[in-house]
Amino acid sequence: MNGLGTSMQEKLGVQPRKGLRLSDILVTVLVSLVLGVIYHFWGSVYNLLKPLFFEADELLYGMWFAAATLAYLLIRKPGVAIIAEVAAAHVEVLFGSGWGLTLLLYGVIQGLGAELVFAAFRYRSTSAWTLAFAGAGSAVGSMIMDFYYSYTDDLQAWMFFAKYGMRIFSGAIIAGLLMLLLAKALDRTGVTSLLRPASRKDYEALEDPRHV
Amino acid sequence: MSNAVVGLTPAQSAETSLEQAVCVEGLRLKYPGEDRLMFKDLSFSAARGEKVLLLGPSGCGKSTLLQVLSGMIPRATEVPMKCEVQRVPDSWGYVFQDPDTQFCMPYVDEELAFVLENLSVPREEMRERMQAALEEVGLDLDELHMPITHLSQGMKQRLALASALLLEPEVLFLDEPSALLDPEGREQIWSAVKAVSEGRTLIIVEHRIEEMAHYVDRVVLFSPEGEILGDGPPAVIFADYEQELKSYGIWYPGVWKDYARSPAGKELFAPIDGKDQVAGNRLPGDGGTLPDVLHREPVIRLGAFRGMRWNKPVISLPSAEVYPGDFIAVIGPNGAGKSSLLLSLMGLLRAEGTYELCGEKVIQGKRRKVRKERERKLRQIGFVFQNPELQFLTERIGDEVVYSLLVDQMPPEEAQMQADRCLERFGLKGMDGRHPYQLSTGQKRRLSVATAMARQPAVLLLDEPTFGQDARNTFAILEMCEQLRCTGTAILMVTHEMEIAQRAATHIWEIREGQLTSSMPSPRWSGGTESKRHTVAGVNGAADTPSVISAAHHHHTGVSS
């Protein structure tokens, strides 16, 4: 056969392939849909905190950014954070949320907020700080949406800062750190190894003389 | 990627290999993170039209080889590999193991259309081709636009085969297509495969080979290290490698008979004299009997018992009793209510009627106090669900059993010691630190059974614990059940495996359409033409005696003599 002596490794190039594969997208979307169901029910938990004191519910807001950071932690490729947030919002819309299609827009902006932070770290960092920043980034994204949607700039100044301070804090804790914990727990189960690209070392091991 | 395709397209030259449908030479492959190579310079080929069966222990790389032969690795799944020669067929179809994860669309027609769309088939031709494919696999649906969830698992696998046929494959790759099916579904998928195999190359990986062992032209046997051990016609391989087939847990024809002749099998299937009820509980080995006290009272007594789902009864038992040391096989068609029976005994479904457990009434009711009391009583029952992964609570195998014992308020040190002993018995010692999810499917199953058995429950309920398991694991699980049974635990096991019902169980309950239709002693319960203890009042009982059971009686005489 025609020059098949060359190894698969050379043909494929050792670098992990760029871009999203079907399995990357499918995993992102399914995981986000599951989170989307949680998002949907999170609304009632959120309403529970409401009577505590006004805007205390903001402390739970970070849950709605969880898909972006979790998907990134699983797939670690550009674009998944946005896809994840849109997918999660899609479930809420499907379930007939009172927020309607606005949720999709919120999803895009929140995903973008996290995505920009990951991009700033060139999609390499999974440190706690990066994740916390990404969660906060989503919170800032949702804040920008709020400007257009609900005249938040007309809130009294102290209220404005209290509200969004809590939201950013919540984003950093729930979407950032908690999701990091969750991703680590998933790593321990071993299923995430399905999603990790092979390293150069793995390819080199094929040539290892010890195996000959 | 584009340059990779060059190597994967079917080799154009190939003077010698025109006859070969698939071929790989000098294959080296290593999963990321694993220490050793899965394949070390492996070569394999199959001629056009050949039907090849790949056999080997789980984890030997058969399924991986299938993916390499089809080009799925590395085209769709990135796994480091290299080879000297590779020939991927022009057209191929693939059927996977799990019926639930082969489809991306909700309806039958949409799923088949998905394949046709991929091939750019004009819309006008689609329906005709769908119907033809469904007909080929013997799937007769009233309507093409039918939700896939309404199909049985066996029908789903035939649908998967039909969608593979739409690709007009020259080679069919079948990756354990019958492993997760009940006997009926297994029968159907293999007859469908046989019907469509004319003129096609078949590369099959399978553990359950009763249905097609003698249909294939060639059997290739792999060692646990991923090397080819034997390669030849089925009769030759089966004769030469009998020992390997057994130790790899392959369901070859006659595996039950062979096991029954082995020392472990003799013990497990040892006949029980049902007339003399006390002697029914021989301890293995010493032939001793249990204290009589265990036999006076039934451990479960049911009267006009009904398990409810959404306020509708899904399982009714007019009356039934279970005694310590009983091993009851619960059989019946899919969706008849077998699992519902176990769930309602476990208190996971609301129940009505009389239910006595160990002589105490289990009171139904929603009030907190009643509920707490009921839950306390029901802790005397152990339960093993179908999917082991969903019952693990900890991240270490070692902690899994300890946890069960701690919940039962055992002091930590004692729990640790008992758990260690238990893990040793279940062949899981020495991997305490690993995550339960990282075990093989057989080990996961054993661990889940261990967590329930370690507590020494009065009753153990198991929902198809041998489903999808290889022969070795199946026997191992049955042996454990038998050990527990001998100490007086009553066992209720839902199963589709008639061999288990006839050989290992002491009694067989048959459930049809939410009713316990018959309750008979099994052939193992010798002298058990009728036993007064197990009677079903009312419902079409005796008239509806299932033929399987009378067959079992017939069979039994052969075994015990």
Place this chain on the structure above:
Amino acid sequence: MNIWNPVRITWLHRANPVVKLGLIIGLFFMTVLTHNLDFVMYQAFVFTVCLLVLSGVKPWKMLLFLIPFLLAFISSSSSMMLFGKGDTIWWEWGLFRVSEESFYRGLHLGFKGIAFASEGLLLVTTTSSVDLFYSLMQKLRLAPKYAYSFMASIRLLPMVWEEYVIRRQALKVRGVLPIRGIRGIVSRAGLYVVPLLAQSIRRAHRVAAAMEAKQFDGDGAKSRTYYYPFRYSRYDLLVIGLLAAAACCAYIAAGYFPWFGIGDVRFD
């Protein structure tokens, strides 16, 4: 597959999903850019009526789904009412300060919320996911790998629910040692989320492999044929006309029968 089970098929069901999507987005922007309290109130009213009529869902069922709207109404209006800026103070108590401006703005937000929700449900109740993604592929050239990922995941979602039910039962059977406090809540949540997500990841991965084994090319939208063709039809025009008329009605009503008559709620 439509989870809403419409009892009647209306024009809206027959219209092209892409047209509906565009139309709803148009209405959505109209609502966002409306700063007139009366107009927004009439929008909320008119589109709720449209929803009851055009969704084809039984009215009582639809009304049940309108309850979340009410929550959204209260939630978005109350905080603006109590904490909004404003000069004409009506009522003050501690940190709460209700001014005329903040009150109307709050009310405005509430109605906006209802209008958004009705507009969104107009699309959701009349369009199945499969239809939506099929037409997005055909009309808007959405790459098939995205469309099919969504459709496949939606198919897999009920399986995750079944597993959740089993997991809950399994935890009950195994008994769970009590841990209190935040740690307890987090570890309890983990007991559910980790196995369900682990199974989901594995499943999604398998489905992706099965799809690729069926020669799925995720990027090649050009040569792909489609089982469900989505063309534009007269229903599209009808629906555009109908909803545009509804919007006009709201606008005219706001002009002739103003309830509040305060004009722009931004008070600039």
